[in-house]
Amino acid sequence: MRKIVVLGCGFLGNKLIDSFLGDPATTIVGFDRNVPGQSHDRVQYVQGSFASGYDFASLVRGADLVIHLVSTSVPGTEKRSLDEIQANVIPSVELFDACMAEGVGRLVFLSSGGTVYGSSPYRANRETDPPAPYNTYGLQKVMIEQALQLTAHYGDMQYQIIRLSNPYGPGQNPHGPLGLVTKLVYQAVNHETIHIFGDGSVVRDFIYIDDAIQGILDIIARGTVNTIYNLGRGTGASVAEVTAAIERIVPERIIIDHEPARKVDIPYSVLDIAKYRQITSLRRFISLEEGIRRTYAFFTESRQ
Incomplete structure (x- = not known):
């Protein structure tokens, strides 16, 4: 049995969990502050706060794949830089360290394609463009990306960073x-x-939710590891x-x-x-x- 841990059971997380249920050889753990009331024999929901000091090791123990979707803020509700770092960056680093300690095979981080690049000269942003976040939400995403890359560099855990545009x-x-x-x-x-x-x-x-979910699945199944993918309609x-x-x-x-x-x-x-078009199933x-x-x-x- 393959074990997948999904942190964040909101719009994207719930859709991803549903998609993974198509594989009978997969069990799923869903983590969030508010978890769904419904249950499934192959889904275990864990209620908890994504915060420094949480026992992430117990959460990810035995996992083959961890998908990090959690953010305590969204664009328009972001806080001061220090608050964002304390609320999102530090817990993410603790999560990454726990995944390394527990031997997780791969961690996928859903970053932001709309806020990490900043203002572009009216052309599409490439993964190779230097980050230039224009708000503290984008800043914390860039910091988490870099923390994941650094953590994985010193161990055997694979990673993929997906910079998603605007799903709806x-x-x-x-x-x-x-x-x-x-x-x-x-x-x-x-x-x-x-x-x-x-x-x-x-x-x-803007990318429709079904395409966004299929894109995430494509990158996990077909994509190169230890790299960044943009995901949108382009x-x-x-x-x-x-x-x-x-x-x-x-x-x-x-x-x-x-x-x-x-x-x-x-x-x-x-x-x-x-880059995504090279591996897409769409x-x-x-x-x-x-x-x-x-x-x-x-x-x-x-x-x-």
Whole structure:
């Protein structure tokens, strides 16, 4: 039996756990501050706080693969640099040390493709581009990446770092700070005013959740170890283009309110995914329009 430990049972974590259940030779441990109420005979949920001093050794004991998805903040809610380091970087280093001590074969860290590169000259960011985080959330991601690389350098544990862009779709909390596309579709379905910062010219790389999960699985199964992969669609869409697509697809009347632009929003962030394309199992990515249709269908059917 292969044992996988997933730290973080949110949007991505739960989808990953579901995907691993397709292999009957795999058992899964899911760790989070809040764990799902449902159970499965091959999933054990462990409730705990991702914090310095936690017994990570017991959590990862016997694991073949550990996937680190936890962050105590998200873009827009980040704290001072010192707070981010204490809340995210130090526990991550303790986790890495525990994995090394317990003989974990590989650790996969989900980093941020949207915040570690900083402002680009209107071209897609490559894995070889130097990090230039523009907020403390990106800073802690870069520090964790480097701590993982350094830890693995002095041992036998393999690692993979995945810089994910902006996943969206069914299962994402439409009331949370992440998931612009999910949030806007939900607001349209429920006749809520859509608030846009600035003129809508900010460009991001949006990837539908099914493609994001398959991309993570591809990198684990087919990717090179001890390296970094960008994961997105590799195509940018402005906020204005997203809202225009929603207006075309969603039959409800859309109400848009423009608010002052925010300094934290860099104008352009798109990922170069040439490296991932070399190993992908996807024949094509789900288009933004199709992703909006699927998300709209989910909200109208479930009426959340």
